[in-house]
Amino acid sequence: MSDKVIVVDPITRLEGHGKITIFLDEAGNVKRAYFQIPELRGFEIFCRGRIAEDMPIITPRICGVCPTAHHTASTKTLDDLYKVKPTPTAEKLRRLMYNLFMFEDHVLHIYVLAGPDFIVGPKAPKAERNIFGIIKKVGKEVGLKVIGARKKAREFMTIIGGKTIHPVFGLPGGVSKQLSEETRKQLLEWADEAIEFAKFTHDLFKKLFLEEYKDLVFSDAYMHKTYYMGLVDEHNKVDFYDGKIRIVNPKGNEYAKFDVHQYLDYLGEHVEPWTFVRMTFLKKVGWKGFVDGEDSGILCVAPLARLNAADGMKTPIAQEAYEEFFEAFGGRPVHYTLAMHWARIVETIQAAERIKELASDPDITSPDIRNIPTEKPSVGMAVVEAPRGTLIHHYETDENGIIQKVNLIVATQNNAARICLSIDKAARSLIKNGQVDEGLLNMVEMAFRAYDPCHACATHSLPGSIPLVIEIRNSKGKVIKELRNT
Amino acid sequence: MAEFKPNIVAIVCNWCTYIAADTAGTARIKYTPYVKIVRVMCSGRVDPQMVLWAFRNGADGVLICGCHPGDCHYKEGNYKAYRRYMLLKRLVKQLGIEEERLRLEWIAASEAPRVKEVFDEFVEQIKKLGPLKLREEVIENP
Amino acid sequence: MSKEKPKVAFYWCASCGGCEEAVVDLAEEVLKVIELVDIVFWPVAVDTKREDIEKMADGEIFASFINGAIRLSEQEDMVKLLRRKSKFIIAYGSCSYMGGIPALANMWNRETIFNWVYSESPTVMNPDKTTPKTKIEVKEGELELPLFYNTVRTLDQVIEVDYYVPGCPPTPQVTKNALLALLSDELPPKGSVIGALSKSVCEECPLNETKPDKVLIDSFKRLAVTKIDPEKCLLLQGIPCLGPVTRGGCGALCPNGKMPCTGCFGPLDGVLDYGGKAISFLASILDVPPEEDAVLKAIENLPDPVGLVYKYSLARSLLRGRIIKKGGGSE
């Protein structure tokens, strides 16, 4: 029985959106750190009995931060369910919407949530470490650029998708609304700004990573040798919207490449009694507990994983950035968790470039936006790359398209086990003989934040932004010391 | 255990069933005391909300009574009532309430004996089903 | 109001984070608002502990904006604390106002949900049927999780609520209107829905003008397999659009996206049960013979009334959810 329990609880225990509990042994060394997600809503169950076309309306409510990911995954699942292909124009519109979403979501994370750690600095006071801090540091116009870029992207999303938070335009076989020529022109104008902004961001952070925070980024505390999963197109390039699921092993070699319809052969989920979230692992490798390495089924998703799992990017500028990235870390795969931020910027560039490509295509304004299904529905599966990783929807219906079964593998479930690893590893490397390092909080927070764990999907914290508190308690549970990251 | 006395409300049309019930009274036709009448001008005034409200307020069963098809004092009010009733029944069933607890009957002004027939019969049916317990009465929260 | 800036708190329960995004989407607007108030509690942005709130005097917080439904025990505890400390409690967004999408879980109970999520789901590999517990003995010690309730409740089924801001999520405009209404000298009557319209979505819907005099149809159609004329009222095309029965103020976003309104703003004043009213008007516009077969045919494409009319409001409905017979957890 340990005589100390450390509870790291975002804000308060009763706040209840992800909490960390660390057990020490008599010597005051870490026995085990637990990361708990105390949140569950049961979407898989209550989608039952609904009509299939309600799914793209209902599932985005899993997450208000990445609703477009769920909406798109759901819409694609309906295509599969009704065995109908979207018209070329419809697919382009969905891809356009999706890249706009990737762009604004990444930008939000980079600047508003994770950025402050690097731009303002991890040691800077909490009050400084936010978008306003950034504005102070890099100048107002950059700050306004950030706010502006996101705002603009979201305006376009509203026009195309009906709504930004919880879009509505997806239908089996296409989309509900045609794109106006006027909007296309505006998009085209704006796309260049977006690309410029992405490039600017890339240069800005590249410098920070390679200079100011090199030690941090390359720190062992954030390194796990795990499997990596991501979606790739027919040329094994990173694709957010569609493609084959590719998994590379810790050595970076292709472990598997499969169609979403085989996901059950590869992915399993582990249940722990102390958290509400299911943890994905590789079925064939097996669940070996919270350890990394080639023999452990634990895998990693999201930007870093996508880059590791792909042979390159879809677009030229992003491709250059991709190459620079692996050069900097000495080749594929990259195991440093904090490299996640860089990878995210590489993806941001691709998103911006894709927006331009798609907006340049005159066919995107065609009125031919929908194929009406003719087949009877039965089973549908689809996958997309959500900003926070691979997202799989799987529905079964009766012949009237009434949902009978739903299985959802949400990005953060895929990362859940690895996040636990990071927390545990950070704790072990920083807590020695009962001495709790003052930096622990921030370190843990940054490890945590790197994943951009969209706990709206499993819990509810806005990505990364998790102010932490450490309570050191004796076995009676009495707080004997308290640390806060403010 | 005490005998179950169903608590039933009948929302009835002013021009047919209400009159039939008056006539049944004048004729001293004895029937169940458990069905209590609420009058509306036409079964077309019956809003599904009223039925749900009745269940919420302790009704074990709800009757809607109107004029026979073609006899509506307002031409088609009873048709509207019927269409709403059909869709409402589907909703109510999905929410775990036996369809039999909701019934629509046409009773003409002249059919005083049918008032007894329908009311007594409905009470028997509800007795078979037993009291209606709402969700929170069945599964405790937490 | 006192000289110092009024203290404001934001809190989330069982929601998706969309309501926070909605506030963030106010962008410049939110900065203006923040100048007017002092945000003392906002889990996504401001670091305050429960203890800090407990230390406050009762009613010290001017207004607490609470989004999300009540799904877990700790959510109930926290909102009760906020109720004590706040002058006004504002149920922000459909989930706290009506239960929202998560309240569709009221068609089942805890047991059914756990069974699927932790054992029946095809990816789960959980031979010894482990499920999350409120107190868990791990070999290093004891861990805790909040209690997962059987039934999702609206905020006002747990604490007294002063105002409601509807929407899934509330649009920036609605949010702004609501904030201004609260900060104005003349407060709206307690219990009212603020920020939105007193009229239905049709009021703002461009397709409303395409209606003929009489809105009557011969049957309902399934969106999944129906071609939509983007220039014609969806209702008249047989698509069960809930615009007429839903509070406006969103700017008719969905109809503008050529999709039916699904009712996230909830009922209008004077409507008792959103779903009941929706059923009433949907069935009313059917112009078919009053015979069983004819009517069944006309409504065969409405196989899921609950999902249609209680998509966001099952917890607030008169029946709260499905009545589950003892042991009858699953359908």
Add this chain to the structure above:
Amino acid sequence: MSREEVRIGVYVCHCGTNIAGVVNVEEVVEYIKKIPGVVVARHYVYMCSEAGQNLIKQDIKEHKLNRVVVASCSPNLHENTFRRAVAEAGLNPYYFQMANIREHCSWVTEDPKEATEKAKMIVRAAVERVKYHEPLEKKKVEVKDKILVVGGGIAGISAALVCANAGKTVYLVEKSPSIGGMMSRLDKTFPTLDCAACILTPKMNEVASHPNIKLITYAEVESVEGFVGNFKVRIRKKPRYVIEDLCVGCEKCVEACVFKEPKFYDEWSFGLKKRKPVYIPFPYAVPRKAIIDPESCLYLKYGRCKQTCVEACDRNAIDFNQKEEIIEVEVGAIILATGYKFIDVSKLPQYGYGKYPNVYIAPEVEVMLNASGPTRGEIILRDGRKPKSVAIIHCVGSRDENNKKYCSRLCCMAAIKLAHLIKERTEAEVYNFYIDIRAAGKGYEEFYKRVASEGVRFIRGKVAEITDVALTPEEEGKLIVRVEDTLAGVIRRIPVDMVVLMPALEPATGVEEVSKMFGVSVTEDFWFLERHPKLAPIATFADGIFLAGCCQGPKDIPDTVMQAEGAAGDALALVSRGYIELEPNIVSIDPEKCSGCRVCVGMCPFGALKYNEEKGVTEVIEALCKGCGTCAAACPSGAIQQNLFKDKQVYAEIAGILAVGGE
């Protein structure tokens, strides 16, 4: 709902023992007292009495009541009584609600305990409801001062004349080519034996010549729209193929018809005589105009005929191109006098009608006795003989579990009259077979005694069968009446030459359509349903529509004429006032809530809802709203509310009525 605190007075009526005999009124009062808002609760022996009403008025003044509930009989009886009382005390009459604990409770509940419990709930519901009542005003609507009479029998004729003499325009619509109805077939009427024609024809002619009566024969009502005071009626007049204005009834066309002999079924004489395709219904028909029957006329049927009738008519009155015409009239009141018909006795084989030629039904005999009838008033059997013995059988289909359970009321006296006339004209032996003789009426019993004393035989017993199977020589060639003489207690076989059946009466053909068209309820036997069997035996539940004669139930001529003139009185009272007050239960739309979704517009069959393009809201045309509330139920935004049936009022009532044992 009004700000002021509600102060409710509740009055539970004993109605003598009608309520108090079953319901424990004290207990109800004690229970009601506890409901918040109730200031006084009393029980009283007769609330509808002046004393009872004064009780309410005093309390309103003393206790500053602003709501009143009376728990007594059906609102259909006394709602207006109490509303008036409330109004006289200076309160808006709609701050009142009635709880029906007699018809709906004490009279229908066996167990006093249960009845008391039910009464509590009914009263509670009224109390909860009245809290949400609002002041209303009756709406005045102008009334058309014209009257429609449907049916030209003695009922319709009498009603029409009274109305016309009062100076009102009357439209009298008759289905057949002539007015007169059943009475026109009669020779004499009981009990005075005065000549039917002599008393009917003057009235018929008065109708024809009356400046205020628009007589529309050979016509039927096609549709009725509108409501009390403002009915719009469409009348379809079938073509006569004879221009009425030109025809003088000279019958030249009849003589000239290519059919030399009459050979077609004659409706008036029930087929006892035959007619030609062109004919005059009966000698004193009104209008006395020829008519051509398209079914039997060669030209109209086959388009081939010499058209001798056309040549014969020197006034060129015959017009084969005549089309049916639609006549639209607007009236304030309607009198239904659609009369009756006899049941089809051939469905009762035991009486042998249709099987034995010498079995007749009463109306045939009436026609035979009629001086203008086929036999000029003689009783001559189908084989030409004069009967030496006649059996008159009462209650053929009446008072019969398998047929009409009711007594047809006029048969007894008619049978006795026929007995008298037959005996008078044939000196035959006349037997009456009866169950009971019902001679309730002025001079009826005396008439019965008189005829009995004339030697007509009365045998009490229900006739088992009529047969021609003779068992004895004297039965040969006769019809034998098998009957149990319940007075003598023996089965008897009585051989006769002629049998006269007194068939039960039933409503005239097409009564179902008529009831639907006019929105008038019917009894299970399809007689029109009066508003109240005693207090409103003429009015119907459809305001502005009144009943006259046998369409409401079997009656003899005096009762028919009485009711007809009563109906005329009611109709006149209505139209003479010039306006009516409508229950204010119409709907209103709150423009602050209406988004102009137009769901309601399709709900209204009366076109009372109109979308206002400029304002973008739907509006109510009050004059057209009938107050069904269908649109209120449909209105998705709750913008439409129905007076007296607002959502909150109905919800309060439902919650109240379900609050079993409620606090």
